[in-house]
Amino acid sequence: MGRFDAVETAWRQYDAAYDAMATHVHSLVTRLANGLQAPEVVAEQGALTTAVEAAVVALAEALTGYQTGWDGFTKAVGARVSSNTEVKRLDALISALSADREMRAITAYDAVLDQSKALMQEAEAYLQKKQVELLGARGDEVRGWYDLMNPGADVGYDGMEPGTDHVKLHARSFGVRMGAAANLSECQLNCLGLAVWMMRATTPGSPFGFVVFDDPIQSMDDDHTEAFIGSVVPQLLDGHGKQVIVLSHVERVVTRLRELNKARSLRVYNFDAYSAAGPVITTEVKLKKLISEIKTFADGNEAHRTMAVDRLRVLAEQFIRELHAKVQGVPAPAEYDNAKPSELLKLFRTIPGTLPAEHDGLKDTVGFADPAHHTEVGYAAPTKANILTHLNRIECLMRKHGM
Template sequence: MVKIETMTIAGLRGVKEPMTLQFGGKSAIVYGDNGSGKSSLADALEWYYSDKIERLSCQEIGNNGIDALRNVRIDKNERAFMTLAMTDKSLNAEKEIIYKKDRLTAKFSNAAAEFQEYIKASQGENFIVRHDKLTKFVLDTKTDKLKSLSEIIGFSSVTAVRDTLKKAVNELGREVKNKGYENQIAQFQRSLLEYLGRNVPDDEKFIEAVREQLAPFGLGEAVKSVGDAPTALASLQASGDEKAIAVLAALEKIKGVTAGMDGKIDLLAADYQSYASQFAQLLADTGNIAKLALLDLLKAGAGVLTGGSYAEPKCPLCLQDKNLNDLQNELLGRIASLSELQGKLSKLEASRAKAKQSAASLRQTLAALLSDAVFKGEGEEKVFSELKKRLEDWAAGINPFEAETSKAVIDGAAPDASLALDKKALVEISGQCDERIQAIRAAEAGNARTAAHTNLSMAVKAYEQLTAMKKERDVIVEQQAALSKIYDAFVQRQKEGLEAFLAGFSNAIDEYYEYMNPGEPIKDLRIVPMTDDDELKGLAIEYQFNGQVLGAPLRCFSESHLNCFGLAFFLASVRAFNPRNGFIVLDDVISSFDSNHRTRFANLLIDKLKDYQIIALTHEKQWFEYFSKAVKGNPHWAVKNIYWDDNKGTYADEAHEDKRAKIETLLAAGKLEGLGNEMRVYLEQFLKEIAERLEVPVKFMFNDRNEDRMAPELLAALKARVDKKSKDDFAAAHGDLFNSLQRSNFIGNKGSHDSSYVPTRGDLNGLWDEIKSLENALYCSGCKQSIATRYASETEKKISCRCGALSYAWK
């Protein structure tokens, strides 16, 4: 897994001037006071990988939050960028915000296909968590839990396939009903019976019936297949019946279409009743529906309380006295209730859309029929004008459905559940067509050849349509049957796969949770699937409380317990589903934890996630101090500070190595101004570190004054410690190094304060050489670690570095 070596930020959020953080693939605890801009690191990383900042992606800002990412205090021509150097150097890149036609956009410096694939893959990983997102999964509805987890683990694509299959199966079923295949097939068969005088269930019977009709004219033997019928029909050489055939065809079309609408009518009735029923159920909640507009406000309020930044025992909106725990529980209850109501409204809108679609389908079918040329022709204009009027009158019955499906629940008026379309009227229209068909056929009955030509023409048309209709129906029915089998098998495999995954995933969550909550009554946390008729509907959280299996974490979980679960869920998600990135960013997640959970969480990160690079950002001073002490000397961890300056914005302490390189660069260039101060600061930082490693006793001072020790005091204390423990051995190797440095440090002190004394280049070179000499005396060039009491040997009376290459006698 790839980790971060170096991060450089400039012109992004609170960071104005370039700020570089050296991680070297290590984990880091990063402290910064509130307002110091430490969250700028998380914002920049989120933007780098996802091209947006979710918490800034609102309507007021727009552009996925990028417009709020660029530091507002830099000029338009100044660069705003983030550079990441990774443990895999092929993935090193810089991402810069640029202006393109006065709109902010971004570009990467690395155009390699491997890097582009890495960024795309990383967008499916979840490696940044902020405090306001910790409890989201815990407090989500069952459906939203399924959605959230599906997105994290990539299961959403599996669910999408399942939903697509289900939709396809349902749509094919609707199509069978919507097209009314069976009614239309029955109508074609009735027409064949009418024109051929017998049933024709298959090709053989059709050929037989056609040959019987043609036999009186000596043409029957020519028909040996269905395809021969049109040729034989042309051989009858009848005349004068083309107009009658056209009218008969139009009348048969009307009969077929009206017969096929039976299924459409039933579909509309079912869709409308489902819509009306859901609508009626929601009418009882019109008061709460009006409050749905407050849902975002309630969520924001809950976020404020959960975030720990608001501690006054008052409602933050009305300022009435209120217990914050009670207020938070009330808010969460209202949010859950309104979220459930919002889900019902979404289902109503889906039902409304279906009912509207069904009504539109009926109207479109009638509109297509009424656009036929026969309704504008001459000769038979009377019968067709009457039929057109009756069909248009019948179509007016669709209007109420369209009106009722446009109602809003908030208006409080229920849809008319008694609406129905008149099937009897369509039967009467079909009967009117039959009457006219019989009249035309009766008029031709006196001319056998003409009558036979008309009957066979209509029979051939009907049989062609019958055959095509059956094929179309059979294809859809076979598709539906095949997809149903695939869907059933897919659902079963999905259920089995999810259950197996959730079992392992729950074990990881429970392991992390119980590590932070040892010996407490809440244990054995589980995420379990919720099904309805074997269909996955959502996820729920179960746990044991004093041996009893319960759900609904809010019943028993305190705020700290909720946060512990949220962290356990996030960490388990990272371990399970982040195959590429081995780093995690925790942005002030500890704010609402009590002291016990804070220390346990720090220990969890140190002990249980050693193979991950953790970047923990915090403004909690005590937790930072505990964490810093816990990782002192740990080669896998670094400690860093973030500060704020009104001029340069957010900035970080320079790493020890960076300060050293900076001093040597200034010395080489002869840039002496302020160099003495740089050396003094470097020396004090080094002396504090070595004093801690050698357990050097210094005079007690209150509070943060211990952090303000000066170099002379530290040098004196360090010399006293070394003289006591290793005077002969150390002095033999390095002479009077401490006293020499003590004298030379005068140069650094004078060079860092207002003084008439101006150190020369030679003075500063001498001081720097002595500082390096002390470093070389105490630091091993091999393992890069200083001698330390943790490496002291009582039996050998020696002290050494970690690898043992540097050692001294030590009493």
């Protein structure tokens, strides 16, 4: 009875594996309504498929073992009673019945295989269908992000196609569909890569309230860079409520982000003096950086001294903006976003704690620096001593106001 028990046990194992697979398939519609469960469903599909295949193999082995045992039993009985005619007749009958069992076992085995294959094909087809639907919906999000960086472009994102172990990205140029990887420029591929990444980063239900970009404008021209800074970053901030962290080696990117986000809670940090222990991290001190540049240019020839005077004008403008933010607790009003230094002097007079003498002194410095910015005909760069006199005036104001 041992071999018969093995067949019965193997059949029960197969029956349980088949029921589990059927339950899994019937639950796919409900579970895949939430796209975030797709990886779990695919993994469970693989485990159940493996279980069904293992049960089929075990059942086949048990049936083969049973047949082998039965053949051995009939041979042993036949050898002991071969001289008995009636027993020979009985043996013939047993052989016929044995063949019938074998045929039944083979038929059952084939039926099990057919059922398993059909069930697996049904599950795979349904998963493929849901994957296409999910990629289509998420693809619309990718298109939205890509279009933000490529407004009105003739070459656009066209969709995602599921592969065996990867996802294919397609583009469309002048109505022709093509593979994105082989046909887009580096700039366009970078935009597409960012679009796919942002689609994932803004998935509903994500536990992360921030996104991090490391040199996101690589291979981008000025137009695409401006689109990223002026359209993508605000969309992440306002449309998705994300905190945005941008790492960049490009000064103009940092400067532009500062200009467009003055009204936000903005922080800029510098990473300097790298060593084995790591970098020195400081909050950005734009005023001190400008002062260092002015002193360096003031030591140079006439062209450099002209640049030093122009930087002095920028320093005066930045000083007024940062003093207002420090004292008032808010950035300068929007009406001063594009104001000239001479116009910012009006704002300086409204800052509590500033004195009339400081107003007059800063006005004198702005007047000294303004001609260098406009490069008036016949302009001659002042001497180093004159430049440093005005620079010292601003440095005194900074110390007095704790800057």
